[in-house]
Amino acid sequence: MTTTCTSLLVNKGNIHECTLQEAPRLQEQDLQDGEVLLDIDHFAFTANNITYATLGDRFGYWDFFPAEAPWGQVPVWGFADVSASRHPDIAVGTRVYGYLPMAGQLRVRPGNLTASSFTDTADHRSHLALAYNQYQFTATDPAYRPELEALQMLLRPLLLTSFLLDDFLQENDCFGAEQIILTSASSKTALGLAFMLQHQRASRDGKPQRIVALTSAGNVSFVAGLGYYDQTIAYDQLDQLDASIPSVLVDFAGNGGLLADVHTHLGDNLTFSSLVGAAHWDQRKTEKNLPGARPEVFFAPGYWAQRSKALGPAELMQRFASLWMPLTRSVGSWMEIRTAAGGEAIRQGYLDTLNGLIRPETGMIMKTLSR
Template sequence: MTNANPTFVVDQDNLDHCATLPLPAITADELNDGEVLLAVDHFAFTANNITYAALGKRFKYWAFFPAEAPWGQIPVWGFADVAASRHPEVPVGKRLYGYLPMARQLRVKPGKVSKSSFIDTAEHRQHLALAYNQYQFTDTDPAYQPEHEALQMLLRPLLITSFLLDDFLAVNNFFEAEQIILTSASSKTALGLAFMLQHQRSQRGKPLTITALTSPGNTDFVESLGYYDKVVSYADIDKLDASQSTVSVDFAGNGEILASLHKHFADNMLFSSLVGAAHWDSRGGDKNLPGAKPEVFFAPGYWEKRGKEIGNAQLMQNFATLWAPLVASVQKWMKVTEVEGGDAVEEAYKQTLQGKVNPDQGLILKM
């Protein structure tokens, strides 16, 4: 059965170069004791996945689903079903949500199995972030609704990052800033953070101003949502009030934009957070910028830190209180597009890589 596990890969050093490899199927007979074979159903693909690829070597994203050089498999969030099992606690037919390859199959080695989840304890994943190694069973997930699988895939991984950023900023009292600026403000993670800041502002009293920085073509869309107080095009950075104390959360990964912000606000840039790489090809720029030194925000690391401080259950409960109202808001404007097959997946990847996917569109892919 050749080509029974078509697998989408990209060149780790040249993201424009991609292919669908006709890999042979993994059979139940190949499983070792304690292993499980997952049949990948469908998965979401967003600019966040481009970030995984752009930062693949730095944050070990290529290590989750190894491929033969020069190829790399971009991790995605999606749903799969247990197709075969040699683990007594993980029966065939169970549906789950988690980190998957862009393929039809995945072999895992479940550990720490509970009613709600398991951890993939495969040797090559032992040193990787725990948050990416956990698989949740849908039948015991209180947030799971079958009709909302698309929104869960598209939003939950991004909104966890949005939530952790929101928590981080609040814990630090927004670094005493009067304004928070979000670059790549139409990206789903930025929109999630903006919604959370807006949703909780009355009880917090901060931040005073939530400002969106986005491309000219997205300004109307971003303004229509009402998540931001001010929407500014990248070309108009110099029109912002430079005397306003500011925190920057950079989702764009564009060195020139970041430099412009720092030079404009100078010492009034009180904190600068680097989150994504939506504009992955423009990450250069000045290293010695005025104002606060930019700091990379790594969501899984912050989750582990906060989990130890307030408990994972409390952290998840805090997230759940924001998840429901945000999903209700997003449902009003997001258009979900589903595509299937190697050629269609490749086209969706290229469109996302080139920044051609509209911000109100959510892509769901299937190999």
């Protein structure tokens, strides 16, 4: 075992700038009573993590794993093992899944302990969304399969957002729309939503009638070939988009120019416009006074809390689980897993994702920075 830990730090004011930082590896004697030390094994990295960096100040993503200014740690989803524990009910060797830094270790203070999970109750996380502070024990997670860890890391956080968007649209009767349009349609969250809409359409009286993908020209063949969408349109062919029927736009791209073009094309037939991601983070800007419905930001943790209160967390998770397995079977048939191991490879993987160089059919897994 190495004596140091490596972290990837990103300049919060210029996310193209990143650096690898070395620090002494923590040991049991560094823990306070009630604390646990997690050795991070591996984690997924997708365009969703770039969104965390892009919107870090707005939604508090930089606050989960603080670093000395101007640096921040981009949160990721992955697996870790308890390497030291001063908590009476959490044993060394316990494996967990949850929100992690791009680092080799994480010190947590478990609270709200159940048979299935605990919450990190560290002071600096107390004001942050509960959904990001919970860690699941793999031993008691009914959806966990060791051989599917890569897909769980890559898809589960994104598919929870897809699931909540699907639920939100269903609860609002798709805002009376006949077609739902997804930008950045090759992104994994958009693909998840498209699959859920298509998978459940028969049980929803054929609604929505049409699911439309907007994507870059280079991704048209890939997106169309999946069968999740009824129509696939390149960004430079918006004239093919039917503007004569009520429509909902779910924008995963964050491209202000594209958003304005779609709003202008659809006009008053755009009954709802939802801003979700920022895949095209460098082109994101606020658009005001657009034709059609005013764009509204969709914050998944907030909607999860709202629906958990209405339905109960167990019922909500059961609804998600009913869609999880069919979607992972579908995605597993076409996704290619790429692994980046070690600090330099992880740094390059971060930059490749930031610069849009990762193909949509590729899922990137990053192995621990020090182990």
